[in-house]
Amino acid sequence: xxxxxxxxxxxxLIGLALLGLAALVVLPLLLVLIxxxxxxxxxxxxxxxxxxxxxxxxxxxxxxxxxVPLNTVAGLAAAWALxxxxxxxxxxxxxLLDLPLSISPVVxxxxxxxxxxxxxxxxPWLQERDIQVLFAFPGLVLATTFVTLPLVxxxxxxxxxxxxxxxxxxxxxxxxxxxxxxxxVVLPRLRWGLVYGVILCTARALGEFGAVSVVSGHIRGExxxxxxxxxxxHSEYHFQAAFAAASLLSLVGLLGxxxxxxxxxxxxxxH
Numbered sequence: 001x002x003x004x005x006x007x008x009x010x011x012x013l014i015g016l017a018l019l020g021l022a023a024l025v026v027l028p029l030l031l032v033l034i035x036x037x038x039x040x041x042x043x044x045x046x047x048x049x050x051x052x053x054x055x056x057x058x059x060x061x062x063x064x065x066x067x068v069p070l071n072t073v074a075g076l077a078a079a080w081a082l083x084x085x086x087x088x089x090x091x092x093x094x095x096l097l098d099l100p101l102s103i104s105p106v107v108x109x110x111x112x113x114x115x116x117x118x119x120x121x122x123x124p125w126l127q128e129r130d131i132q133v134l135f136a137f138p139g140l141v142l143a144t145t146f147v148t149l150p151l152v153x154x155x156x157x158x159x160x161x162x163x164x165x166x167x168x169x170x171x172x173x174x175x176x177x178x179x180x181x182x183x184x185v186v187l188p189r190l191r192w193g194l195v196y197g198v199i200l201c202t203a204r205a206l207g208e209f210g211a212v213s214v215v216s217g218h219i220r221g222e223x224x225x226x227x228x229x230x231x232x233x234h235s236e237y238h239f240q241a242a243f244a245a246a247s248l249l250s251l252v253g254l255l256g257x258x259x260x261x262x263x264x265x266x267x268x269x270x271h
Contacts, residue, residue, distance in 0.1 A: 032250055035243035047244035055221050056229035057248070062137070063212075063225060064205040067144040071201050075152025076194070080186070082153075083160035084168070100149050108146050109214025112139060135217035140225065143211035148201045155197035156190055163189055196263045203256035207249055 037044050047053065078097060082090060100108060114120050116133040126133060133139045171185045187194070209227040216223040224232065226245060233242035 029250055032243055032246050035240065036247035038243075039240050043240060044244045044247070047241040048248060050241070052220055052224075053226075053229060053241075053245055056224050056226045056245070059137075059140070059222075059224065060206050060226040063140045063144050064202055066141045067148060067205045068198060068201050070145050071148050071152050072194070072198055074149065075154075075156060075197060075201075076190075078153040079156035079160055083157055084165055097150050097153055100147050105147050105208065105210030106214055109143050109211035112142055112146075112211075112215050134215050135219060135223055137223070139215040140212055140223060143215045144205050144208050147208055147211050148204045151201040151204060152194070152197035155193050155200065159190060159193040192263055196260060199256055199259045199263065203253060206252055 078093070081087075082094060082097075113134065115122055116126060116139065117123050118127065133142070167189070168181060168185055171181050176185065207227060208225075209231070212225055213228060213231075216225070216228060218224055218228055218232065220229075220232070226249060230242050230245045230249070233239075233245060
């Protein structure tokens with residue numbers, strides 16, 4: 001029988017963990033909020049309702065509104081294929097699924113420059129047809145979709161493997177069509193895991209900076225998402241406005257953590 005750890009060791013480790021969290025998470029968040037409201041509520045409200053800030057918010061929401069559904073569908077399909085089938089190339093697909101998490105977001109953005117830039121592989125073909133990908137909305141969506149690609153699939157894959165295929169096999173035996181199998185058997189069993197993955201994907205999509213920065217061109221009012229707009233404000237010494245905009249992203253992060261907590265509790269009760 002394992003012996004219980006000494007109380008001194010236990011409380012020392014807990015104290016170190018809390019100290020690290022306070023220094024790396026709580027203190028920076030408090031500083032953001034303090035700076036955001038340093039000139040009072042009217043200044044904060046004026047900063048977040050500025051036309052350029054509102055344009056950045058709308059653009060971030062639009063990018064997320066496209067990237068998150070794409071990754072939800074792709075993640076569900078990838079997780080189902082990997083969990084239910086054994087096929088040649090399955091290991092390669094698993095590796096590729098983790099690729100966006102393994103490389104720097106800046107490198108991810110450079111990949112799209114190599115593909116769609118004026119000197120890239122597809123650049124001349126796109127220019128001939130007057131199709132603009134980089135420094136435009138499609139480039140933002142592609143970069144955001146790429147960096148958030150694994151989040152939904154990685155939440156659903158272990159859940160599908162844990163649930164097993166018995167109910168799906170029974171439904172197929174009883175004559176269920178593929179769509180009936182998906183809507184009446186698979187999705188109801190995965191709903192909380194799917195919501196959990198969508199929350200993670202949305203939070204990452206709204207806060208993505210590195211890959212989007214490379215492909216955006218930082219065109220104000222056109223390709224500046226909220227994280228890029230914060231950088232522009234800070235570089236122009238509009239510190240209070242930058243922290244005010246940053247407080248919005250902090251609020252999104254806190255709401256995402258709360259939602260994850262609620263959904264995680266639901267998943268735990270379901271199992």
